[in-house]
Amino acid sequence: MTxxxxxxxxxxRVTGRNALVFSKLWKGVLxxxxxxxxxxxxxxxxxxxxxxxxxxxxxxxxFLAPGLIASAAMWAAAFECTxxxxxxxxxxxxxxxxxxxxxxxxxxVAGDIAWSSIRATIYGTVFLVVVxxxxxxxxxxxxxxxxxxxxxxxxxxxxxxxxxALIPRIDLYSYFFTLGxxxxxxxxGIFFPFDELPGFAEVIAWFTPLYHSVEIARAMATGPGPxxxxxxxxxxxxxxxxxxxxxxxxxxRLVA
Amino acid sequence: xxxxxxxxxxxxxxxxxxGERVAVDGIDFEVRPATCFGFLGPNGAGKTTTMKMxxxxxxxxxGDLRVLGLDARTQRRAIKARLGVVPQETNLDGEVTVQExxxxxxxxxxxxxxxxxARARELLEFTRLADxxxxxIPSLSxxxxxxxxxxxxxxxxxxxxxxxxxxxxxxxxxxxAVWRSLxxxxxxxxxxxLTTHYMEEAARLCDRLVIMDEGSIVAEGEPGSxxxxxxxxxxxxxxxxxxxxxxxxxxxLDGRLEGHDFTEDALMLxxxxxxxxxxxxxxxxxxxxxxxVRRAGLEDVFLRLTGRSLRE
Numbered sequence: 385m386t387x388x389x390x391x392x393x394x395x396x397r398v399t400g401r402n403a404l405v406f407s408k409l410w411k412g413v414l415x416x417x418x419x420x421x422x423x424x425x426x427x428x429x430x431x432x433x434x435x436x437x438x439x440x441x442x443x444x445x446x447f448l449a450p451g452l453i454a455s456a457a458m459w460a461a462a463f464e465c466t467x468x469x470x471x472x473x474x475x476x477x478x479x480x481x482x483x484x485x486x487x488x489x490x491x492x493v494a495g496d497i498a499w500s501s502i503r504a505t506i507y508g509t510v511f512l513v514v515v516x517x518x519x520x521x522x523x524x525x526x527x528x529x530x531x532x533x534x535x536x537x538x539x540x541x542x543x544x545x546x547x548x549a550l551i552p553r554i555d556l557y558s559y560f561f562t563l564g565x566x567x568x569x570x571x572x573g574i575f576f577p578f579d580e581l582p583g584f585a586e587v588i589a590w591f592t593p594l595y596h597s598v599e600i601a602r603a604m605a606t607g608p609g610p611x612x613x614x615x616x617x618x619x620x621x622x623x624x625x626x627x628x629x630x631x632x633x634x635x636x637r638l639v640a
Numbered sequence: 641x642x643x644x645x646x647x648x649x650x651x652x653x654x655x656x657x658x659g660e661r662v663a664v665d666g667i668d669f670e671v672r673p674a675t676c677f678g679f680l681g682p683n684g685a686g687k688t689t690t691m692k693m694x695x696x697x698x699x700x701x702x703g704d705l706r707v708l709g710l711d712a713r714t715q716r717r718a719i720k721a722r723l724g725v726v727p728q729e730t731n732l733d734g735e736v737t738v739q740e741x742x743x744x745x746x747x748x749x750x751x752x753x754x755x756x757x758a759r760a761r762e763l764l765e766f767t768r769l770a771d772x773x774x775x776x777i778p779s780l781s782x783x784x785x786x787x788x789x790x791x792x793x794x795x796x797x798x799x800x801x802x803x804x805x806x807x808x809x810x811x812x813x814x815x816x817a818v819w820r821s822l823x824x825x826x827x828x829x830x831x832x833x834l835t836t837h838y839m840e841e842a843a844r845l846c847d848r849l850v851i852m853d854e855g856s857i858v859a860e861g862e863p864g865s866x867x868x869x870x871x872x873x874x875x876x877x878x879x880x881x882x883x884x885x886x887x888x889x890x891x892x893l894d895g896r897l898e899g900h901d902f903t904e905d906a907l908m909l910x911x912x913x914x915x916x917x918x919x920x921x922x923x924x925x926x927x928x929x930x931x932x933v934r935r936a937g938l939e940d941v942f943l944r945l946t947g948r949s950l951r952e
Contacts, residue, residue, distance in 0.1 A: 397747045404744065405735045477731035484695050484725040485748035485796075486717045639697055640658065 387635070388628050390494035394487045398495025399502070406503065414510070417460055421452040421511050425518075428575065439577055442606070449520035450605035451574030453529065454536055454597035457508035461537040462565050464500040465544035466557055473548070479638055489635045493627070497541045504537025505530055515605075523607040532604065532612070535619040536597030542626045543593065549633030568594045573602075593619060648673045648800050648831040649694060653703035656689050663689040665855035666703065671848075673799075676822070676832040678842045678849035678863075680938065685852040687835040688728060691804050694833065695725045708799060721749065724793030724801040728808070728835075730785050732777045738788060739764065739773040742795055749796040756795070763791040767821060783814025790821055800831040807841060819844060839938040851942055858945045863938060870944045871936040872898040874914035878907045881927040889926040896920065901943050908943065910936065 406413075425448065433444030440447070472478040482492055509530045515521060547560050571585070572594040578586040589595040596615040603612045649671040656664040664686040671677040679687040692698035694707055696716040705712035707719045733741050739760055746756035764770045767787040772780065780788065786806065793801050806822070807815040822845055826832055836842050842849055843863045851859045851866075859866055880886050886907050890900050896917060899910040911917045914933040921928070 393750070394748070397750075400747060401733070401736075401744050404740065408735075476734055477727075477729050478733055480697060480727060480729070481725075481731045481733070481745075481792075482748060483697055484720060484723070484727070485745065486721045486750070487748050488717060639699060 387488075388490055388631050390490040391488075392494075394491035395495035395498060398482065398487060398492050399499045400495075402496065402499035403502070406499075414507070417463070417507055418456070418510055418514075420459065421456045422514065425449060425452055425515070429520075440579075445518075446520055446522070446606075447577075447602075448575065449515040449518070450601035451572070451598045453508050453512050453515060453533065453605075454594060454601040455569055455572075455574055456511040457504035457533045457537045458540045458565070458569070458594050458597065460507040461500045461504040461540035462544050462561075464503050465496065465541045466548055466560065467554075469496055469545060469548045470551075470554055470557075473634070473638070474554075479634075483638060489639060490631045493545060493631050493634055497538065497545055497627075497630075500541035500545075501534050501537040504540065505534040508533035508537070521605050523605055525604050525608050529601060529604045532600045532616060533597070535616055535623075536593060536600070539593035539596075539619040539623045542623045542630065545630040546626060546633065549630045549637060568592050573598050593622065646673065647671060647706075648708060649677075649833065650706045651690075651703065652705075654690070654693065654700070654705050655703050656686075656693060656698060656701035662855050664693070664701070667850075667852075667855075667857045669850055669857065669860065671831065671833060673831050674826070674829045675847040676826055676834065676845050678846035679833075679835040679852055680837065680839075680842050680849055680942065681835075681852035682837060684854075686855040687852055688804055690852075691802055691833070691835055695723055695802050696720050721796065722799050724796065724798035726786075726789045726793045726801065726803040726806050728804040730782075730789060732785060732788060732792070734777045737774050737776060738769060738780070741777070741788060742792060745792050745795045751796065759795060759797075763794055766794075766824075767791040768817070781814075783810050783817065786810060786814065786818055787821070790818060794825075798830065800833060801825065803832065803834040805835055805837070807836070807838065815841075839942075842938055849938075851938075851945060853942075853946045859941065866941050867936050867938060871940040872910045873912050873936055874910070875934050875936050875940055876909040876911065876914040876917050877932040877934065878909065878921075879905060879929045879931075880907055881929050884926045884928065886926075889921070892922065892926070893917065893920070899944060901940075903943065908940065910940070910944075 425445070429445035429448045433448065436444040438444070479492055483489065512526065512529055516526065551557070572589050572592060578589070596618050600612050600615045603609060647670045651667055651669050653666045653668065654664055655666050667690070679690060681687055689698055693700050693705055693712060696712070696719060700713050708722050710719050712719060733744060736744060742760035742763060743756050746759060751759070764773050767790055769784060769787055769791065772784065777785070790806070807818050810818065819841070822832060832845070834845065846863055848862055849860070849866070850857045859870065861869065880889065886902065889907070890897070893909065897909055897911055901908040909917060918931055918933060
């Protein structure tokens with residue numbers, strides 16, 4: 385157990401290193417990942433959406449916008465804990481250097497995941513501001529959304545990190561994105577509600593982190609109920625339960 | 641137990657396997673503090689694995705390993721806090737500057753920012769990189785990167801520095817610069833542990849060394865005494881002609897040789913006076929293409945002990 389529970393002190397230093405790098409690069413890297421959901425919003429919300437009557441009494445763009453906040457965070461976490469981590473772990477061998485200091489594997493994994501969650505929150509929050517500027521947010525509760533976006537980012541980060549720690553080759557990410565991220569993006573209730581779908585669709589979606597992030601985001605944008613806490617608890621519980629997987633896998637890989 | 645406590649590293653029956661492959665096969669050694677201890681051997685001899693067990697990047701497979709008085713199995717964090725590591729692969733942080741590499745490294749040790757900044761300045765002076773402190777890593781030459789790795793290993797003012805092939809791939813000037821900084825560290829009382837396959841490097845830096853082959857230690861001692869003990873003073877390196885029967889030549893010199901070895905393309909004859917030996921060879925019966933008389937070195941020790949020449 386002592387090999388799994390991270391030291392917050394050491395993990396924070398790993399987070400700090402990643403934040404330092406981001407502080408140099410943010411102007412270049414923030415824009416593309418932020419434009420992505422914006423294009424969906426314009427094309428689907430303002431384009432396609434004009435042909436759609438209403439969903440559950442709200443306009444299609446109002447329905448769409450909160451889910452895109454959640455997905456912006458998901459994409460940010462997915463990229464950070466796949467390619468960026470893979471690069472540091474296997475290409476530049478930076479982790480070998482970090483692990484030669486008092487920092488241990490569980491601290492590196494925790495520090496990286498914490499950073500990835502922060503980065504996801506930055507992307508989600510920036511998009512929240514944009515969506516609000518378009519007038520697509522109805523509830524003042526939305527100001528409490530960023531910390532909840534962080535939970536979605538956290539869960540997504542743990543999942544992506546686990547995949548990264550297990551794959552032997554970088555090209556296997558095409559499976560992760562094509563079979564994992566893209567279907568999740570399309571079928572987690574961002575673009576259409578589950579009402580008209582067979583019951584099993586929502587059951588399957590329930591097992592994915594994005595579904596819960598989307599439910600939270602939509603609830604906070606329109607006026608939340610107690611279910612928000614259930615979704616948040618799901619994200620925290622799954623993240624905590626899964627955390628051991630990337631720690632074990634990275635240790636097997638780097639400290640054999 | 642008491643005298644052991646003073647040693648910087650004590651390995652007893654230290655083992656490590658990766659699946660079927662035995663990387664380190666039950667080795668024993670002891671490193672005195674404030675000395676330079678070398679591991680010599682070809683690639684795959686088990687040097688790097690031994691180093692990694694010492695600095696915590698490989699788990700101890702079997703036997704005992706104590707580093708700076710601590711158990712390498714259970715006190716990894718505490719050991720690493722007092723070590724500096726120069727790895728074989730250059731794994732600098734390419735996304736931050738030269739100076740930031742040192743500052744970030746200091747943060748992993750929990751060193752406060754002001755102390756770290758002063759320390760970084762001092763180390764960049766020491767490794768002659770002060771004028772490059774704001775540069776990006778990819779703009780550095782191979783020698784500069786190596787020197788920065790040395791600087792990085794010193795950020796926490798370590799009691800012992802572990803160096804895995806610190807000068808592999810460097811040109812002679814860059815190698816000399818690294819050697820000088822290591823010598824100056826040794827003078828300050830820092831224990832150095834290094835692997836190399838450069839005989840010259842081992843002879844120059846190491847107070848004591850072990851020669852490893854296929855996971856085992858095949859010899860241990862001071863560089864000079866290892867050479868005297870296993871080879872003698874001088875070597876006559878002969879490239880014999882095709883028609884020459886080398887076996888017979890060796891037999892003809894019986895009594896005047898301290899030993900001999902065949903390598904792929906040469907015959908090595910060990911003697912106290914190689915010049916004289918060369919004169920005694922019957923050139924008519926044993927034609928040679930070239931002959932070289934030289935002082936015996938660690939390379940010859942290795943050849944003697946393993947029956948094959950050091951690769952690379």
